Amino acid sequence: MQVGIIGIGLIGGSMAIDLKKRGFADRIVGVENNHLHAAAAVEIGLVDEVVSLDECVAQSDIIVVATPVNVAIRLIPEILDKVDTQIVTDVCSTKEKINEIVHYHPKRKNFVASHPMAGTEYSGPWAALPGLFDGRAGIICNAEDSDLRAVEMIKKMYDCLNMRIIFMRAAHHDVHTAYVSHISHITSFALALTVLEKEKNEKNIFDLASGGFSSTVRLAKSNADMWAPIFSQNKENVLTVLDTYIEKLQEFKKHIAEYDENGVKELIHNANKIKRIIR
């Protein structure tokens, strides 16, 4: 089995490591426009070879599109134009726009829309990690639009990555990821901007930042080229959640401004219920 990975960054590179090591793929080729990333991917040993897009599509049994979502939405139809029996999947954080764009493609059945829910705040081939996907959710969207054979193959690939496979409508996926992933990136970016603007003396941030701050602001290190297109493609959901989030902050503001400690405590008690859900 040959797997072709388009975009050898954190996600593509981490998939490459485990798919090869665990025997799912005999050979992995990569497509990477960034010359430095391409050379690093070979040097680190993430892929056997970096090839052109056409070579990758011609040679591979499975083609994984692991680029930012704005590139993926352009590439996926192009790749489907070239495939015969090859299976194409993507790993993007938004699914509805991608599904719309391929919906009437004659090779739609060769495509499986997926999203392995794992990552770190780092990017590029040097961020790739073994075991990144172990135990996490592997989402497959609108599976009924794909060939059964294609879905089974992608399931097998995610099984090899030790993912818990969940089937979902693309529209639902985008709503849920707005809540549990996209919004927390915006809250972290905004926190970093706030602290950087206010704290002119950087030594104080470093000295006084306890573990809590580092953990809350961690996602603010995330990559702009990846995240800006996600917010565009999931605009309506992201803006809805952002409005609710700002309302909650306004509630805190009001109670704090009025020295209403009971009001603040009630908000915190309700927030504490997240304990039931998150370890």
Next chain:
Amino acid sequence: MQVGIIGIGLIGGSMAIDLKKRGFADRIVGVENNHLHAAAAVEIGLVDEVVSLDECVAQSDIIVVATPVNVAIRLIPEILDKVDTQIVTDVCSTKEKINEIVHYHPKRKNFVASHPMAGTEYSGPWAALPGLFDGRAGIICNAEDSDLRAVEMIKKMYDCLNMRIIFMRAAHHDVHTAYVSHISHITSFALALTVLEKEKNEKNIFDLASGGFSSTVRLAKSNADMWAPIFSQNKENVLTVLDTYIEKLQEFKKHIAEYDENGVKELIHNANKIKRIIR
């Protein structure tokens, strides 16, 4: 040396563990109004004995006030009324109000205002951990208002906890902690409230929550009785930072609503500068 700890929770209990184990204290007594916490502190072995406030003050060389800030502000003057040569310190997250309230106390020089910047999102004696303070910042505020002997003793205590000691004005402390600690608790509480309100199906939160969300929302598990009084005592600073934070979110909202990916990228690039400061 006997150390008396008033409030045997996460902070008081963690101090007790290391001060005893590392030989700073021969005996540690605790004062704890919550009967369950008192019994647990003895059972776990955090303190040698739970005693009354009067016994604690009479017997101890150093008295550490490790209660929520609203209790501390009432207790510290009461304790100073009772001391002879004993040294009193507190571990509270706000320092200005506490310093104001003891400023003209005849025993002001026996008091050292301090804040060991460490913690977790858990509370109570069962949350106490060895090594919690290792390498973190131990702040001492307005040291010139305290006896040199008292400051030296508290420095020695934080040395034993492996803390990096930083001297600071109480007013500056409260500004900086609003930026790097208090605001990140509010952003996490608000995130938890948002997600809990929007996600009616809790299984989806659990399934789709990647590591990023858990890390961003972690502080939302924090204790209401501890945090509500902190926001009151640091009201002005907290509200100022909160306003800036909401402005940053509005900037994201505007750019996302206009599909202005370059605007979003510029915000993210600026936020990424937090990398220089936080590991």
